[in-house]
Amino acid sequence: MPRKKAQSTDKADSRIRLADIAKAAGVSRGVVGRVLNGGKGNSRVAEATAKRILEIARHMKYQPNVAAQQLKGMRTHMFGTLVASAGDPLRSFLVQHLDTEAVKSGYHTMIGNTIGSDTVGPNQFDYYVDELSRRAVDGVFCAIHNWFEGDRKALTERHPNTVFFEDPGVRGAHVVKANRYIAARLATRHLLERGRRRIALIVSDLKKPTCQDRLRGFRDEHEAYGKQAQDDLVFNAAEHGKAFAWHNPELLTWQFPEEVVDLAIDELVRDAGADALVCNDDFWAATVLRRLHARGVSVPAHVAVVGYLNHYLADWTDPPLTTIDTRQDLAAERMLKMMEHLVMQGPLPEEDRVVEITPRLVVRGSS
Amino acid sequence: MPRKKAQSTDKADSRIRLADIAKAAGVSRGVVGRVLNGGKGNSRVAEATAKRILEIARHMKYQPNVAAQQLKGMRTHMFGTLVASAGDPLRSFLVQHLDTEAVKSGYHTMIGNTIGSDTVGPNQFDYYVDELSRRAVDGVFCAIHNWFEGDRKALTERHPNTVFFEDPGVRGAHVVKANRYIAARLATRHLLERGRRRIALIVSDLKKPTCQDRLRGFRDEHEAYGKQAQDDLVFNAAEHGKAFAWHNPELLTWQFPEEVVDLAIDELVRDAGADALVCNDDFWAATVLRRLHARGVSVPAHVAVVGYLNHYLADWTDPPLTTIDTRQDLAAERMLKMMEHLVMQGPLPEEDRVVEITPRLVVRGSS
DNA sequence: CTGAAAGCGCTTACAG
DNA sequence: CTGAAAGCGCTTACAG
Known part of the structure; x- marks a missing residue:
């Protein structure tokens, strides 16, 4: 795409240049440059001259042309x-x-x-x-x-x-x-400390290294607590179809596949008796909350739920969501x-x- | 802040210039410029030359130096x-x-x-x-x-x-x-169509023109429906202290002053018998949902709630929030x-x- | 159709 | 301490 010439209406034309300051101060452009944008070592300029130039520049609202500086090899910043x-x-x-x-x-x-x-x-x-x-x-x-x-x-x-x-x-x-390993440990420790004894982990796809990190953290924290994480309390969503939040631009809404969430609840809460769910992310957690509610399972009384991300939504679910902030x-x-x-x-x-x-x-x- | 010189490690040094292409093509820089970034009218260049230059440029991965173009008066885009x-x-x-x-x-x-x-x-x-x-x-x-x-x-x-x-x-x-006038009309119309008959409006501050717009929309839509908006069903939050969502960087959470929300519910739902609340924004609405829930008022059975913004949270409240999308x-x-x-x-x-x-x-x- | 040349606004050795 | 001058990589009248 060819770049286009500036309109004459542009303010660029009227910008103050180094030369304008130089003229006003009665010195050469070199000196002005050294004072205002003064880079390299030999910037010895008479105190008085410098002060005068600075004053004039401020008064004339001088702003260096970064394109010109760039062309001379300055960084673009x-x-x-x-x-x-x-x-x-x-x-x-x-x-x-x-x-x-x-x-x-x-x-x-x-x-x-x-x-x-x-x-x-x-x-x-x-x-x-x-x-x-x-x-x-x-x-x-x-x-x-x-x-x-x-x-x-x-x-x-x-x-x-x-x-x-x-x-x-x-x-x-x-x-x-x-660090997802620590994230999983933090969530697990918190739930253990709150007295949960059958903590479940929901991950998106155990083939991903990030999910493996979580699983390791989940297990290690159990061990550090003198307990053992149980395999029937790990739900690998990838085995049951894609499960992530997506935005519907027609409806202007966010959606999440509830079927997979229901499956997870069946498997973990109903069948395996989980009393806490460490979810893959806040979308998962929010949907879990809603589905648990629909089934009459109360949170946190019967089941505790923890998310991952600290997404905006975490403050507005019912109840508000305990989660891991990734510290962006x-x-x-x-x-x-x-x-x-x-x-x-x-x-x-x-x-x-x-x-x-x-x-x-x-x-x-x-x- | 003085700009600094580029490190020698920078790739800038090795960039292909117009002159490089010109040399490779055996023509002048002018011709190359006309072909590649060709702006102004008189860009007549022989078909064959142009093709050759284009080919060479692509091959050498030429990227124009925008700083130089800028210095010649091109727009920065x-x-x-x-x-x-x-x-x-x-x-x-x-x-x-x-x-x-x-x-x-x-x-x-x-x-x-x-x-x-x-x-x-x-x-x-x-x-x-x-x-x-x-x-x-x-x-x-x-x-x-x-x-x-x-x-x-x-x-x-x-x-x-x-x-x-x-x-x-x-x-x-x-x-x-x-357009907040239309926003208020849309919300009001929707509620009227759903059979609500005592619709309330919550605004942040009636002194703001934007809130006046909402009030006008609220009233006009009632009128268009052959009804009359009632003054005891308008809640001006500014009269009861500041009421907006704010982020707590220590706790990493969003907060909203519930007292004002409770006041609004007292005044509108309990005292004035509102069966629908058009809220100032989604934060208001989400907090209203939670407080109604805490009081045992069911949504939407007893009271309908509508927000404004279509913020992320709208999909994750319980129930999910009907709201106005501002179409950013x-x-x-x-x-x-x-x-x-x-x-x-x-x-x-x-x-x-x-x-x-x-x-x-x-x-x-x-x- | 093509080339030689001026110049955009700076920075910076190099002389003085 | 200061000035005159070269040159960064382009664009674009102006000649040919």
Whole structure:
């Protein structure tokens, strides 16, 4: 797509330049540059001159033209943030925190929404890899759920300064991710401490490493408590069809397949006598709450329920949902730290490239 | 903050330039430029030459340096999006839709989060007005809730191409906003059609024009139905203290003052015999649902409840919440249309500068 | 149809 | 301590 010329109506024409300040101050542009955007070492400028220039610049509301600076090899101080969230508020949170953290360090973020537009074509991921090159961003945050397409390896090759949220499956990549092992332990411990003795675990798909982490945490915490997690109290949703929340753009609602939830309740609560359910995520948990209610099972009296995410909905279910907060704020903070290291000093040592964020239990009424 | 030089590790150094293509194709840079980024009229280039250049460029993975283009007066094709959402997912939705729409037209968006960082100083709004000048954005979307500080007038002066979401109270501004009059009518009509006869309206503050709009809609719809809205069925929350949802960063939860909700229920349901409540927003509605439940009032059997926003939570309350969707997707679409007009043809005629988005009723279990 | 050249607004060695 | 000048990678009249 060819770029277009600015309209004459644009304010760009009337912007104050370095040369304007120089003229007003009666010095050369070089001196003004050294004072205002003063980078490199030999910035010895007479105190008085500097002060005068600063004063004039402020008065004339000078703003440097970053395009010109960029062309001279300055960094853009811009990061690209790739997401494919389709309205998932958890990613939105992360995106926002990433921006907040970036601004703290003098950077800005450009969104790259890799789904949502047919115009760019089927492979928006590739499009953004190029676009971020054109814009010469200093780095890329990739927070695209890993089930979306896109050549992550190509991304890291074109943009060595890339930090991922959640494991992209690229060797040597810089990654920040939530520790699901600890998440499962926190949930389990909480329920054990509340006197639950038949705690069940619901996971989306035991083939996924993340679910294996949860299972390990679930078992280890039982053991640490002198108990043994039981196999008939583990529900692997993948064996009963896909079970995740999806947005219906026609109805403007979120939906969740209740059949699978009912199956889980049959198997775990009715048959195996579970008195607590550690759910795969808050959508699962919210639907579990509703189905339990429909069956006359009271929460938390008969069965306790714990979610994972601390999604918005957690405060508005009935009862409000005890859940694990994945701390996207901390994740964003760490992602920015990693990025700054990448930008200033290059890649981290191999062994420091994966950072895990410790989640936090949020207790509400469902447990 | 002085910009810093790029590290030698950066990939920028090795980027292919127009000159590289020119050399490879055995032509001048001018011709290559006309073929690849070809803007202005006289772009007559021999078919064969063009094809060869295109081929070589693709092969060498040429990406134009936008900074250089910018310096020559090209537009940046970048919009700034100002928000102060602190995690409000509705704004996040809008931000995302704005980006999606922008990309469709060949633009990108830079986030400007005007709260969330102490580093930039107390007045981040002003900071962004400057920053967006430095970056020479083609326009600014301002979606900052109007109760946040910031000189909107100064913004429109520095960035004539500014489109607001919701009325900023600046004369002549370009604005897209939700039509609350229609929202109230839709909710009221729905309840009347469902046989409710004592419908109550809860608004945050009757001094606000937006709440006046709702009240008008509420009354007009009654009238259209051959009925009369009753004054004892209008609850003005402002008279009983502040009542809005807020996020508790310590507990990682959202909270809502239940006392005011109880007061509303006392006044409207217990005393005035309301059989339906049109709430100020989904937070209100969700809390109303919970308090009604606690009092043994069943929804929708005894009382129907309708919200406003179609926030995420609406699908996860018990029962799920009937509410008004404000159509942020349509709002974003219209904002982009306005922006494109501003960029290409300058301001709209005064009378076309405020666009209202027609909301949509989403029926769930609470009515 | 194509090339040579000016210039966008900066930064930064290099002289003075 | 300050100035004159080169040059970043493009676009675009202007000649040929």
